[in-house]
Amino acid sequence: MFELFAQSDAAGGFGQYLLLGLVLGSLYALIALGYTMVYGIIELINFAHGDLFMLGSFFALGLAVWPMDVVTADAPTAAIGATVLLMLVLTPLGCAGLNVLTDRVIYKPLRTSPKLTVIVSAIGVSFIFMNVGLFWRGATPIKFPDLISDANLIPGTGLRFTWKDLMVVAVTVPTMIALTVFVKFTALGKAMRATAQNPAAAQLVGINADRVIAATFAIGGALAGVAAVVYGLYIKSVDYQMGFQNGLYAFTAAVLGGIGNIPGAVLGGLVIGVVGELGKAYLGAKWSEALIFGILIVILLFRPTGLLGARTREKV
Amino acid sequence: MSAPAPLLEVHNLEAGYGAINVLHRLSLVVNAGEIVTIIGANGAGKSTTLNAICGVVKTRAGTVRYTPSLEVIESFTAANAGGWWLRNTGIPQHLERVTRKLARVPLALGGFLARPCGRALAGFARRGDVPRLEPDKRYTLNRIPAHLIVRLGVSQSPEGRKIFPRLTVLENLEMGAFTRTDPDGVQADIRKAYEMFPILEKRKHQPGGLLSGGEQQMLAIARALMSRPKLLLLDEPSLGLAPQIVVQIFDIVKELNKQGVSVLLVEQNARMALKVAHRGYVLETGRITFTDRADALLHDPRIREAYLGE
Numbered sequence: 348m349f350e351l352f353a354q355s356d357a358a359g360g361f362g363q364y365l366l367l368g369l370v371l372g373s374l375y376a377l378i379a380l381g382y383t384m385v386y387g388i389i390e391l392i393n394f395a396h397g398d399l400f401m402l403g404s405f406f407a408l409g410l411a412v413w414p415m416d417v418v419t420a421d422a423p424t425a426a427i428g429a430t431v432l433l434m435l436v437l438t439p440l441g442c443a444g445l446n447v448l449t450d451r452v453i454y455k456p457l458r459t460s461p462k463l464t465v466i467v468s469a470i471g472v473s474f475i476f477m478n479v480g481l482f483w484r485g486a487t488p489i490k491f492p493d494l495i496s497d498a499n500l501i502p503g504t505g506l507r508f509t510w511k512d513l514m515v516v517a518v519t520v521p522t523m524i525a526l527t528v529f530v531k532f533t534a535l536g537k538a539m540r541a542t543a544q545n546p547a548a549a550q551l552v553g554i555n556a557d558r559v560i561a562a563t564f565a566i567g568g569a570l571a572g573v574a575a576v577v578y579g580l581y582i583k584s585v586d587y588q589m590g591f592q593n594g595l596y597a598f599t600a601a602v603l604g605g606i607g608n609i610p611g612a613v614l615g616g617l618v619i620g621v622v623g624e625l626g627k628a629y630l631g632a633k634w635s636e637a638l639i640f641g642i643l644i645v646i647l648l649f650r651p652t653g654l655l656g657a658r659t660r661e662k663v
Numbered sequence: 664m665s666a667p668a669p670l671l672e673v674h675n676l677e678a679g680y681g682a683i684n685v686l687h688r689l690s691l692v693v694n695a696g697e698i699v700t701i702i703g704a705n706g707a708g709k710s711t712t713l714n715a716i717c718g719v720v721k722t723r724a725g726t727v728r729y730t731p732s733l734e735v736i737e738s739f740t741a742a743n744a745g746g747w748w749l750r751n752t753g754i755p756q757h758l759e760r761v762t763r764k765l766a767r768v769p770l771a772l773g774g775f776l777a778r779p780c781g782r783a784l785a786g787f788a789r790r791g792d793v794p795r796l797e798p799d800k801r802y803t804l805n806r807i808p809a810h811l812i813v814r815l816g817v818s819q820s821p822e823g824r825k826i827f828p829r830l831t832v833l834e835n836l837e838m839g840a841f842t843r844t845d846p847d848g849v850q851a852d853i854r855k856a857y858e859m860f861p862i863l864e865k866r867k868h869q870p871g872g873l874l875s876g877g878e879q880q881m882l883a884i885a886r887a888l889m890s891r892p893k894l895l896l897l898d899e900p901s902l903g904l905a906p907q908i909v910v911q912i913f914d915i916v917k918e919l920n921k922q923g924v925s926v927l928l929v930e931q932n933a934r935m936a937l938k939v940a941h942r943g944y945v946l947e948t949g950r951i952t953f954t955d956r957a958d959a960l961l962h963d964p965r966i967r968e969a970y971l972g973e
């Protein structure tokens with residue numbers, strides 16, 4: 348009995364960590380989608396994707412200052428709303444453009460080269476982006492404007508779910524739904540899946556692989572841009588190395604879910620978010636990462652294709 | 664009889680993989696309205712030939728010429744008038760609308776800026792995906808990007824079930840009609856495909872990869888027909904199919920041919936192929952060694968011994 352009472356607080360704690368894990372997980376999922384979509388189509392692990400996310404957050408930071416100088420939550424609500432909206436429109440556009448440009452200039456000429464060549468170039472691009480970030484904003488972490496309230500939306504439940512948490516959910520969930528609808532039902536979405544599954548047959552039916560690949564980089568980049576804005580507003584601190592760690596988590600999420608698989612990336616992101624938070628809470632921050640990668644290794648031992656990877660085997 | 668009009672002329676074609684050449688100065692002709700078959704042993708280069716015609720395998724020398732009818736050119740040009748973005752996203756339509764609005768901005772109110780911008784947008788909107796094509800021209804297929812060749816009316820049903828494994832049967836068929844801009848016609852053709860292969864209708868919502876080998880083969884053929892080809896390239900369509908379905912497929916080939924589709928047929932089942940075809944080519948290690956009318960080949964002792972198992 349005593350045990351139970353003693354646990355009741357921790358149970359609330361558990362719910363809280365779960366909630367936080369899901370919020371962070373949906374962020375990882377957004378980034379993971381960029382890895383998984385590009386991998387699905389050209390089998391490239393785009394190591395620069397995390398750093399694109401970092402550059403996106405730096406860009407969003409600039410937008411807080413530039414048109415309206417909204418850098419604190421004291422600014423008028425309308426100004427904050429407009430600024431956040433502007434970030435959510437321009438940052439994805441910028442990231443999409445940069446991603447497409449990178450593909451056009453660096454990966455596309457290597458399309459017929461050995462896979463390893465392209466991956467090494469992606470690592471190179473990652474370093475270039477990181478150094479651009481370093482040059483742009485310096486080495487010390489920068490405060491991202493704290494624009495969204497920390498007021499609890501569900502008081503009296505023993506849980507905390509703030510406006511910030513709501514913002515993350517309100518941005519990431521519709522984005523992922525839109526992406527799913529796009530990939531499942533539009534001509535371009537179907538063409539993307541067709542190209543990923545059989546590039547030669549896709550050409551035979553008249554799909555222009557170059558355009559499909561460009562569209563994939565654009566969408567992956569845009570998702571990284573959305574994630575960058577949400578991350579900045581939520582975590583309130585950005586630095587030039589944030590792309591590395593978050594990119595690694597997101598990449599892990601993509602592999603965990605089955606790289607190349609879109610629902611898999613979302614599932615993987617949520618799993619990593621939750622496991623990471625629970626690990627931090629119950630095992631301590633220093634064990635959290637070990638736990639994440641431990642789980643990754645165990646899952647890959649039993650399901651080498653990831654949680655949702657390759658549900659239908661190709662009969663070759 | 665008037666001289667046959669060549670639809671496809673392959674001239675001294677060389678193609679291969681890596682360091683090896685598979686096709687050696689290969690030449691063949693498919694006339695409009697003909698069924699032509701290529702027979703040859705495994706590894707002779709039959710699939711490579713079809714893929715080189717479709718642009719999936721790069722050619723190293725020689726030409727693949729194609730002379731489509733005026734009708735094909737017109738539909739091709741119309742379908743590409745708005746370019747890929749129009750057909751797939753509709754974005755250019757919106758841009759056109761914006762452009763029209765911008766053109767109404769009075770010069771004094773910034774129209775001198777808005778109008779050139781509008782014109783640039785309209786230019787983007789109308790930008791086609793393809794070079795402008797003119798009738799009465801012979802197209803050199805091996806200089807055209809692979810994905811455009813199907814728009815000229817050349818479609819291939821590839822060997823070995825190259826369907827899209829994680830798209831449903833219905834989506835596979837829709838992808839076969841990727842280049843078309845007439846949704847009603849596409850729906851009608853999907854119904855036709857189901858009539859042709861009722862099993863596909865039963866499985867329309869299943870992923871293609873879960874079909875049996877024979878069903879996948881039917882799907883590959885049905886998908887190839889979805890673009891309404893003028894020249895159909897069939898790579899081993901009878902592979903893995905039950906005998907009565909093989910008969911059905913060859914009936915379909917004859918029927919399509921009556922409707923004016925020319926066919927280049929690659930078959931292991933040389934007897935069946937020679938029975939439906941008008942002419943045949945014998946391919947041996949990348950070289951055409953023999954060509955004649957199909958019935959003559961069917962009775963040629965050398966062919967009978969080497970390819971008909973007698």
Ligand SMILES: Nc1ncnc2c1ncn2[C@@H]1O[C@H](COP(=O)(O)OP(=O)(O)O)[C@@H](O)[C@H]1O
Pocket residue numbers: 680685703704705706707708709710711712
């Ligand atoms: N993708 C490929 N890479 C390397 N060699 C290939 C490839 N496809 C076919 N080949 C080789 O090219 C030759 C001809 O193959 P193919 O055209 O498939 O013959 P067929 O269709 O007549 O059986 C064979 O020797 C085969 O091994």
Ligand SMILES: [Mg+2]
Pocket residue numbers: 706709710711822898
């Ligand atoms: Mg073959």
